[in-house]
Amino acid sequence: MAAGAIGGEGEDLWVFGYGSLMWRPGFPHRERRLARIAGYHRSLCVYSHVHRGTPERPGLVLGLDRGGSCRGVAFRVAAQDAAETIAYLRAREQVTAVYLERRVDARLADGRAVRAVTYVVDRAHLQYAGRLDDAETLRIVLQGVGQSGRNPDYVVSTYAHLVEIGVSDPHLARLAAALARGADASAADAGRLSA
Template identity: 35%
Template sequence: MTSETPTEQPLWFFGYGSLIWRPDFPFLEQKPARISGYIRRFWQGSPDHRGTPAEPGRVVTLVPDPAGSCDGVAFRVLPDHLQSVLEYLDERESGGYTRIISPIDIGHIVHATVYVANQNNPHYLGSSSLDKMAQHIVRSQGPSGTNLQYLTELARCLDHWRIRDKHVLDLHTQCLSIQHREGVSNEV
């Protein structure tokens, strides 16, 4: 885990994947948020949660895109909880993610801690066709559950927050189509 930390650590955390539905840390408030210059993609391997070291699942990361943005959820923590939340998330996101500080929009601009997996980490899978990613997700599972459960929960939570993400929706639709067509048993 590497980090880029300014002199004052922000009290906001930006979630764009499982953090949206399972923060598992105490927070004061949560708000819809947007980070600019990135898009959400299923390009990070998960050898520890939604896959195995031999067959990692696919989970989301933020990919730089100067014209793009990603909607998610921001969580504000109490100053007294900041250190324990950072330690918890550093451990949780230890599979190739780097902690960065970035401006996010929650109705006004604040700085937030964001965990991003870049292409230099050993678990980075990168881009693939929609069908290949869907095939991969439908067949992957790990200690935290199936990869399709992760994708389905992300799609459900984005819908709850009224966030439309074409990549997530298209991938989810393709996975369900494969599951139905091939009779792949993968509980959602």
């Protein structure tokens, strides 16, 4: 998708974040608003081979998977920064092409409706993990370390930000609690998570 197809010439760009983009966007923005999109939900459904794991020892990161809805954060980027922001996002999000760049309808918390760029998981990609049980999710997260750091740190930071903005995610809550108890308890936690 060409940058011109993302935002009209001279128009501000909206970007919807649902994972680490919420708390570490990495691009200049003029506005940050809570937002909701329909048709996709947040899921730890992507094997990370770069940022939070390796091909030999993958981690797990969030993707937008089909169905449901997702609350996250929308950022308004000034028109003059739009092309540079899209280039940055493509380098960050599409390093292994597991995400598809899409424009989605987002409803901001103040009631405005905007079109926003976001990245949804490609279910046909080999890094698509699908829905894993909690015990397997915990096992993979505990092993993941990549260019952007430890996988547990990513999960805990994302969960903390969701709590901060008032978003409930029971799956991430259970996982973050297990991680907070420490990696030494991973076997016991895996049993409790599956119960």
